[in-house]
Amino acid sequence: MKVQVNRDMCEGHGKCQSAAPEIFELRDDEISYVLVDEVPAESVARVEAAIRLCPRQAISWVKEK
Amino acid sequence: MTAQPTLSLDEISTGDELMFERGEKNEAFKILRREAPVRWNPGNEEVKGWWDITKYEDVLYVSRNPERFISSEGIVMFEPRDPEMRLQAANGNGKMLITMDPPRHVMLRRLVNKGFTPRAVRAMEGHIREITRDLLDDIAPKGKCDFVIDVASQLPLAVICEMMGLEKQDWPLMFQLTNKVLGAGDPEYQTDVPEDQRGTNDAARLTGNMGTMGMFGFFAQQLEARKAHRRGDLISILVDSEIEGEKLTDEDLLWFCFLLILAGNETTRNAISGGLMTLCEHPAERARLQADMSLLPAAIEEILRWVSPVTHMARIATEDSEIRGQKIAKGDRVVMWYPSVNRDEDIFPEPERFDITRSPNDHLAFGIGEHFCLGAGFARLELRVMFEELFARLPDIQMDGPVERLRSTFIGGIKHLPVRYTPA
Numbered sequence: 344m345k346v347q348v349n350r351d352m353c354e355g356h357g358k359c360q361s362a363a364p365e366i367f368e369l370r371d372d373e374i375s376y377v378l379v380d381e382v383p384a385e386s387v388a389r390v391e392a393a394i395r396l397c398p399r400q401a402i403s404w405v406k407e408k
Numbered sequence: 409m410t411a412q413p414t415l416s417l418d419e420i421s422t423g424d425e426l427m428f429e430r431g432e433k434n435e436a437f438k439i440l441r442r443e444a445p446v447r448w449n450p451g452n453e454e455v456k457g458w459w460d461i462t463k464y465e466d467v468l469y470v471s472r473n474p475e476r477f478i479s480s481e482g483i484v485m486f487e488p489r490d491p492e493m494r495l496q497a498a499n500g501n502g503k504m505l506i507t508m509d510p511p512r513h514v515m516l517r518r519l520v521n522k523g524f525t526p527r528a529v530r531a532m533e534g535h536i537r538e539i540t541r542d543l544l545d546d547i548a549p550k551g552k553c554d555f556v557i558d559v560a561s562q563l564p565l566a567v568i569c570e571m572m573g574l575e576k577q578d579w580p581l582m583f584q585l586t587n588k589v590l591g592a593g594d595p596e597y598q599t600d601v602p603e604d605q606r607g608t609n610d611a612a613r614l615t616g617n618m619g620t621m622g623m624f625g626f627f628a629q630q631l632e633a634r635k636a637h638r639r640g641d642l643i644s645i646l647v648d649s650e651i652e653g654e655k656l657t658d659e660d661l662l663w664f665c666f667l668l669i670l671a672g673n674e675t676t677r678n679a680i681s682g683g684l685m686t687l688c689e690h691p692a693e694r695a696r697l698q699a700d701m702s703l704l705p706a707a708i709e710e711i712l713r714w715v716s717p718v719t720h721m722a723r724i725a726t727e728d729s730e731i732r733g734q735k736i737a738k739g740d741r742v743v744m745w746y747p748s749v750n751r752d753e754d755i756f757p758e759p760e761r762f763d764i765t766r767s768p769n770d771h772l773a774f775g776i777g778e779h780f781c782l783g784a785g786f787a788r789l790e791l792r793v794m795f796e797e798l799f800a801r802l803p804d805i806q807m808d809g810p811v812e813r814l815r816s817t818f819i820g821g822i823k824h825l826p827v828r829y830t831p832a
């Protein structure tokens with residue numbers, strides 16, 4: 344599964360990085376970047392938590408075609 | 409121990425301002441969550457009905473579907489039945505960030521949100537500390553004061569006024585006018601109405617209008633001044649901003665100022681005074697904090713959960729749907745109650761316990777999603793600096809007499825909080 348951050352919505356609150364540091368990184372532009380192409384199985388729950396916690400609702404799974 | 413009088417479901421109406429003024433809302437919401445978590449309130453002769461949403465998951469659901477539950481047809485609970493009054497109440501709908509829907513909402517928000525990011529907030533810490541120290545310098549020798557008037561209201565006022573580039577001489581006017589707009593229903597602020605007519609709906613309407621008109625008059629002058637000379641403040645930035653190649657109109661700009669000054673002023677104030685009050689009422693937790701101030705950031709989250717200074721935001725349903733088995737019809741108004749969701753038993757273990765180290769603590773005091781509070785970072789910083797400086801300077805500060813709450817269903821406000829302390 345792939346995860347994405349909507350740059351128009353993200354405001355750098357960093358909740359995603361605290362929830363799943365191996366997946367999200369807050370960079371200098373105060374926007375969160377996704378570090379991996381595929382989210383490994385052991386990180387899925389943490390990504391789910393990030394999706395739930397993001398105050399701006401900026402994170403979502405990429406829908407598979 | 410004598411039994412406490414308890415409310416019953418039939419007696420509870422979230423439209424009852426006096427229930428909020430008496431400080432009974434938490435008890436009422438507990439009953440609603442248990443017995444009628446999604447409940448239709450029929451309103452009355454004057455105002456239309458609405459749904460009370462009191463569970464956390466349901467508020468998440470509504471907040472996260474900003475197209476199904478829109479903001480542009482009103483964000484407060486009361487909608488007048490009378491067409492003329494309805495028009496008047498709907499005046500700002502669709503015109504401010506907080507009353508706007510996607511996609512324009514995101515575009516407007518992106519004009520200013522870089523001024524509110526964690527880095528922008530951090531850059532203000534030194535200055536916010538200076539303001540706080542000056543405020544405490546003024547009250548410290550006195551041994552007692554009204555904490556709301558002298559301290560809690562002054563810091564947020566200074567911060568938002570400075571961001572907007574307003575001269576110090578105008579700050580007291582901003583304090584007065586924001587009180588009139590958001591405290592319109594409270595007799596204390598109905599100063600334009602003869603004393604014997606205060607406390608009525610007419611008095612509330614007149615007071616709100618006087619506040620709004622005063623603000624628009626004031627900000628119209630501010631805009632003219634910025635247009636002649638840019639000053640690098642938030643208003644100047646907005647004057648030069650464009651959405652899809654178009655400048656904001658004067659009306660857009662005036663509503664933006666109106667929102668910023670209200671949101672910046674009438675919220676953090678109540679988190680600061682509500683926070684001090686809560687700490688005074690929980691001496692063990694307070695002692696734990698004062699013994700180890702590194703607990704402060706978590707304590708602030710707990711204060712926000714506990715106090716929930718903004719009591720509700722409303723949305724209008726754009727299609728039929730169902731929440732927790734209740735049929736919500738297209739056009740219905742749903743009201744999200746933040747103090748209630750922040751004590752939801754399904755989310756927070758022992759929600760009635762004030763625990764400064766609560767973790768996790770994913771309260772929704774700032775809302776969530778599309779309209780998540782733009783000023784959350786500033787509010788948190790103001791709270792942190794305030795309690796750091798306050799407990800360093802006046803560690804034995806205590807409540808000294810009864811608190812006076814605001815008569816409002818929208819803001820969990822505290823108007824007066826007498827305190828005393830060893831002069832320093």
Ligand code: HEM
Pocket residue numbers: 471505506507517564568667668671672673675676677679716717718721773774775776777778779780781782783784786787
């Ligand atoms: C403890 C203090 C505060 C609380 C509890 C609070 C609460 C809220 C809430 C509940 C919302 C609506 C969220 C939603 O509908 O999902 C909101 C929106 C907003 N707040 Fe705050 N707020 C606080 C402080 C501030 C401050 C200090 C500022 C400005 C400096 C501010 C500016 C705003 C703005 C501009 C919006 C509208 C955002 C939008 O619609 O996109 N707030 N706030």
Ligand code: SF4
Pocket residue numbers: 348352353354355356357358359360367369374375396397398399400401402
């Ligand atoms: S939690 Fe959301 S808003 Fe915050 S950095 Fe992550 S994606 Fe951005």
